[in-house]
Amino acid sequence: MTPPPFDVPRPEAPRSIDPVRFCAMTTVALIAWIVSPPVCLMIMSGFGLWAYARAIRGGLRESRCVLKRPVLVLGYLTLTFVAGAFGLVAHLIGG
Numbered sequence: 001m002t003p004p005p006f007d008v009p010r011p012e013a014p015r016s017i018d019p020v021r022f023c024a025m026t027t028v029a030l031i032a033w034i035v036s037p038p039v040c041l042m043i044m045s046g047f048g049l050w051a052y053a054r055a056i057r058g059g060l061r062e063s064r065c066v067l068k069r070p071v072l073v074l075g076y077l078t079l080t081f082v083a084g085a086f087g088l089v090a091h092l093i094g095g
Contacts, residue, residue, distance in 0.1 A: 016058035022048030023065035023073050026080050038087035045081040049074065 022044065029044040052060075056070050067073050 014059070016055050016060040017051075018060060018064050019048065019051035019055050020064040022051045023063070023067070023077070026077055030080055033084065033087065037091060038084035041084035042081055042088065045077045045084065048077045049081065052077065 026041070026045045026048050029041040033041045052063075052070055052074050056074075060070050062068055063070050063073050065073050067076060
């Protein structure tokens with residue numbers, strides 16, 4: 001009996017990246033916002049939105065973020081971006 005060939009490469013399904021770092025960094029930026037301007041929050045959540053949207057288009061179905069579902073992560077990042085924008089406007093107009 002002949003053993004099966006072991007040198008035949010098996011095609012792997014392309015794996016989408018999980019940009020969980022942006023979720024974590026947005027949380028850090030949210031904490032940093034308490035003691036600094038909200039620009040940091042907007043930048044990090046903007047990068048996170050871009051990265052998660054790209055990953056979802058690439059096939060990401062579950063995130064390592066605490067929220068697990070990428071759609072929930074997008075919602076969180078969107079809310080933090082909007083909060084940062086409101087904070088920045090309030091800071092600029094002296095509120």
